[in-house]
Amino acid sequence: MKYARIVRLFADKLHLSYEDALGFFYDSETYRLISNGVADMHCLSDEYLADELLMEWNEQRRNSESNGCRDIHFDN
Template sequence: MIKKYSYKEQDITLDIVMKIEKIVRLVSQKTGKTFEEALGEFYDSNNYKALQNTNSVLWAESSEYIVDELRREWKSRRLS
């Protein structure tokens, strides 16, 4: 069962699920990883945690913006 997400008492679950799918597809295309590999890495990211926190309003950003933020996160992890 999918967790329900809401923002200001509005159900945004479908918006978030669709956003996750698009983000993972973009990551998969840009990196050459399978959808499943990209999904696993996304689920392990701080950006995914922020996306789940609907008060952060990251869900309202474009998928491309979130992918850029995700790439910055992964790059900073490698440099640490």
């Protein structure tokens, strides 16, 4: 249940769908650290871990923008 609470908080912060937030979560370094019990991260608050996930999201966005990657938008 902890993962679900973290993902919900993260999704709410970024106004993402739950599915998109869940996909990002399971591919994240934050998830890897929690699931491997590194530094007892699973003991930290849901809010703190959602903020860690948000920082990871922002870092990935900065890296992709600095590499010239942009979001792709399709016109219907």
